Amino acid sequence: MTALRSLAGFLDRHLAILFLIPGGLCLALVTAYPFVFNLWASLTDLNLMYPGAMFVGLENYTKTIFDPELWHSAKNSLVWTISSVLGQLLLGLIGALALEQTRKGREPFRLILVVPWAFPAIVLAYSWRFLLDAVYGVTNHLLMLVGLIDAPVPWLTTPDYAMPIMVLINIWFGFPFMLVSILAALTMIPAQLYESARMDGAGYWQELRHITLPLIMPVLRSLVILRTIFVFNNFDFIFLTTGGGPVDATTTLPVYAFQVGWQRYDLGRMASVSVVMMLILGLLLATYVYALRKVRAPQ
Amino acid sequence: MTRTISYLILAVLCAFAIFPLVWMIATSLKPYADVYSFPPHYIPEHWSLGFYRQVTQETPFFSYMANSAIVAGSATVFSVLFGAMAGWSLARARFRGREIALYAVLLAYLLPQILIVIPFFGLLAKVGLANSYTGLILAYTTLNFPFSTWLLTDYFRSIPREIEEQGQIDGAHNISIFFRLVLPLATPGLAVAAIFAFISSWNEFLYALIILGNGEKQVLTVGLYNFVGGENAQWGPMMAATTLTMIPTLLLFLAVQRRLVGGLTAGAVKS
Numbered sequence: 001m002t003a004l005r006s007l008a009g010f011l012d013r014h015l016a017i018l019f020l021i022p023g024g025l026c027l028a029l030v031t032a033y034p035f036v037f038n039l040w041a042s043l044t045d046l047n048l049m050y051p052g053a054m055f056v057g058l059e060n061y062t063k064t065i066f067d068p069e070l071w072h073s074a075k076n077s078l079v080w081t082i083s084s085v086l087g088q089l090l091l092g093l094i095g096a097l098a099l100e101q102t103r104k105g106r107e108p109f110r111l112i113l114v115v116p117w118a119f120p121a122i123v124l125a126y127s128w129r130f131l132l133d134a135v136y137g138v139t140n141h142l143l144m145l146v147g148l149i150d151a152p153v154p155w156l157t158t159p160d161y162a163m164p165i166m167v168l169i170n171i172w173f174g175f176p177f178m179l180v181s182i183l184a185a186l187t188m189i190p191a192q193l194y195e196s197a198r199m200d201g202a203g204y205w206q207e208l209r210h211i212t213l214p215l216i217m218p219v220l221r222s223l224v225i226l227r228t229i230f231v232f233n234n235f236d237f238i239f240l241t242t243g244g245g246p247v248d249a250t251t252t253l254p255v256y257a258f259q260v261g262w263q264r265y266d267l268g269r270m271a272s273v274s275v276v277m278m279l280i281l282g283l284l285l286a287t288y289v290y291a292l293r294k295v296r297a298p299q
Numbered sequence: 300m301t302r303t304i305s306y307l308i309l310a311v312l313c314a315f316a317i318f319p320l321v322w323m324i325a326t327s328l329k330p331y332a333d334v335y336s337f338p339p340h341y342i343p344e345h346w347s348l349g350f351y352r353q354v355t356q357e358t359p360f361f362s363y364m365a366n367s368a369i370v371a372g373s374a375t376v377f378s379v380l381f382g383a384m385a386g387w388s389l390a391r392a393r394f395r396g397r398e399i400a401l402y403a404v405l406l407a408y409l410l411p412q413i414l415i416v417i418p419f420f421g422l423l424a425k426v427g428l429a430n431s432y433t434g435l436i437l438a439y440t441t442l443n444f445p446f447s448t449w450l451l452t453d454y455f456r457s458i459p460r461e462i463e464e465q466g467q468i469d470g471a472h473n474i475s476i477f478f479r480l481v482l483p484l485a486t487p488g489l490a491v492a493a494i495f496a497f498i499s500s501w502n503e504f505l506y507a508l509i510i511l512g513n514g515e516k517q518v519l520t521v522g523l524y525n526f527v528g529g530e531n532a533q534w535g536p537m538m539a540a541t542t543l544t545m546i547p548t549l550l551l552f553l554a555v556q557r558r559l560v561g562g563l564t565a566g567a568v569k570s
Contacts, residue, residue, distance in 0.1 A: 015473040016391055019384035023444045026381065027403075030441035034418035035410060041418070095312050101305035111553055112313045115320055118552035120502035122520045123541040127319045130326070130534050138322060141338045152337075172315065180556065204301050226408070233411040236504045240524065254413045261417055262509070274414035281409070 042271035049265045060272035070273065072248060073256035074280055079163060080170070080252050081232045081284070085224060087171035092178025093220075097208070099179070100186050110180070117176040125240035128169050132156055156242055159249040166238060166250050170231065178223055185219040186212070221292050225285060232281050253277045320545075327351065327539040334535045350539035359515060360540060363522035370432055370507075370518055371500035374439030378496045379489055381440065382447025387477060389448065390455035403445045416509050423510065430512050438506045443496035450495075454488030455481065494555045498548045519544055 011018060042060055046053040064070055099109060119127075131139050134154035143149045155165050193211050202210070235254040238244060244251035244259065251259070257277060261270025326334055330347040333340045354360050389399065416438075423434040458481065466476040482489070504520045511517050513525065523540055 012472045012474055015477070016388040019388040019477075023381040023385040023448060026437065026441040026444055029422070030419055030438055031407065031410065031415060033422060034415040037418040037421070038414055091312070094308060098305035098308040098312075101302050102309070103302075109309050109313060113309075113316050114553070114556045115549070116316050117556070118498070118545070118549045119319075120520055120544065120548065121504050122502075122523050123323075123545050126523070126537050126541050127323045130538065131319060131322060133534070136335060136337055136339065136534060138339045172319075176316065226405075229405075229408045233408075233413075235411075235413050240504070254411055257411075257413050261413075267417065267421075270417065271414075274411060277411060278409075278414070281411075 038271045038274060040271075041267055042275050044268050046267040046271075047265050048267060053268070056268065060268045061276070063269060064272045064276055069248070069251075069256060070253075070276065073251050073253045076163065076248075076250060077232060077252040077254075077277075077280070078284070080167060080238075080250075081228055083167045084170040084174065084231050085227045087167065088174035088178050088227060089220065089224060091171060091175035092182055095175065095179040096182035096186060097212075099183060110183075113179055114176040116173050119173060121236035121240055124169065124173060124237060129156065129241060132165065157246050159246050162242055162246055162249045166241060169241065170234075170237060173237070174227065174231070178227070181219065181223055182216060185216045189215050224292075225288060228284065228288065229281065232284065253280065323538045324542050326534065327542045329535070331535060334538075350535040351543070354536045354540045354543070358526050358536075358540075359522065360519075360543070362515060363517060363519045364543075366432075366516060366522075367501055367519040370435050370439065371497050373432075373436045374443065374500045375493050375496040377436065377440040378443035378447050379493045381444055382492055383451050383482065383485065383489060384477075385444070385448045386451030387455050387481060389452045391460075403448065407442070407445045412505055416506055420509050429510070430514075430516065431510075432516075435507060435510045435518075438510065439496075439500040439503065442503070442506075443492075443499060447492040447496060450492050451485065451488055454485050458484050491555050494551045498551055501548050 041053070043055060043057065044053040045056050045059075095113060099106060099113075102109065116124075131137055132155040134140070134152055134157070137152070137155075139155070140149065140152040144152070153161070155161050189212065193215075194207060197207050197211060233254060234252075235258065238250050238252055238255055239258065242250045244255040253273070254277070257270050257273040260266055260273055325343065327350055328346050328348070329340065329343045330345060330349060333343055419438065420429065420434075423429045423431070428434045462480055462484070463476050466480050467473075471479075502520065504524070507518045507521045508524070511521065517525070523537075523544060526540075
């Protein structure tokens with residue numbers, strides 16, 4: 001009885017460590033194990049169709065690197081990621097600056113502007129597919145009304161349009177997050193800075209250039225990095241809207257990895273694709289960090 | 300001048316943001332003939348609940364919805380509980396717990412889901428948990444755990460230590476201090492973490508597709524993908540189904556959206 005009580009006392013004194021265990025176990029099972037397994041699988045011929053796996057050295061990697069589809073998907077991934085993130089940032093920034101100027105009605109505007117953010121991928125895919133439908137789509141009709149096109153265009157099944165349209169959809173989905181984050185950063189800028197600038201006779205654009213933008217730059221940098229990771233790894237927007245088509249026009253690296261692993265059952269190859277994919281993301285982020293290294297909060 | 304332009308910009312942006320939702324809801328309430336017409340009917344002549352009847356009576360929509368509620372609800376409870384435990388540990392630890400939690404969030408983001416999901420499915424299959432809710436709940440708990448931890452670490456930091464020290468002087472065990480004193484004080488933070496976890500679990504697609512496969516056990520997102528995703532798109536029923544799917548998350552989302560960003564931006568500014 002005393003042994004039990006002293007054990008309970010011991011456990012209670014070390015509660016802070018014990019409390020890390022459940023979450024830690026989850027991370028170990030669902031994140032760390034798959035990651036390590038993947039590194040191992042990339043060196044084997046593991047396949048969903050056959051039992052067992054043999055060590056094959058770097059064969060998966062050479063196959064992956066010499067597969068033109070990989071480089072095509074990598075190019076698609078870069079276009080998808082960079083243009084989506086830039087578009088989201090630009091639209092979010094413009095929206096936040098505009099919202100900051102308003103006196104009345106700020107809250108209703110804000111609520112309407114965050115709506116796209118709440119869309120589940122499946123709903124995003126279906127609602128946009130319907131909007132852009134070649135036969136019944138309202139987009140085509142609106143564009144014909146204003147005279148931009150003469151006949152309905154099958155936007156998502158035309159190879160040249162599919163990727164720009166996917167980027168547009170992704171900008172629609174992602175600009176609210178940027179907007180709300182930038183708005184939060186704007187409210188943290190001390191009002192005295194603007195007051196003294198105005199006493200010196202500065203106009204809106206000068207204030208924007210010399211006060212607002214420099215002060216929110218660190219936030220913008222973090223947002224760009226966070227968002228790049230999110231968009232680069234995104235799988236379901238494209239998978240559910242175009243399935244990577246038409247003819248690979250929107251196949252990004254995660255979609256390509258899924259096709260190799262889940263549709264061709266080749267887990268070894270898929271593992272090597274995902275390792276290459278992480279390297280490419282790492283390179284992209286390193287380029288950003290290098291390019292943005294001078295961006296710091298002014299003292 | 301800048302104010303007028305600002306209102307103009309906002310009007311255009313709002314139209315862009317809200318139009319897909321408006322069109323989705325409007326379509327779901329139209330009669331059959333109005334949906335399949337070109338040019339489209341902008342102002343419907345009459346309203347109809349026909350598509351809602353079709354979706355709820357001819358498809359297992361409600362059973363999918365119940366499955367989603369079970370999975371998302373359980374994952375919410377576990378991720379918030381584990382997140383609160385870990386967050387309290389990190390907030391009270393002498394080492395810089397907050398930074399560690401922040402890095403865990405970033406790391407969880409950095410790994411592509413597509414890389415994690417198939418090996419995890421293999422692991423579940425080995426222990427006989429393929430096609431089980433347990434596996435999916437474990438996955439969603441883990442996906443939401445880093446964010447909950449991060450959010451709650453901040454929250455516990457803001458609770459004065461004296462409250463806990465008073466409890467210790469009174470001779471209470473740490474575990475009862477945590478459950479009786481600390482958790483009730485953190486209720487607002489717990490609510491935000493819970494809503495966030497619920498929304499992201501409710502909306503998730505890829506893990507559910509791989510882990511639950513096809514069939515009646517599926518959750519709503521994959522169910523929608525299967526029953527209206529064929530070649531000949533049934534736009535009317537589809538828009539009714541997506542509207543029903545979105546209602547709970549949209550309402551929850553609008554309730555907490557302000558809180559989700561505050562912490563993130565503060566973190567970005569500090570780091």
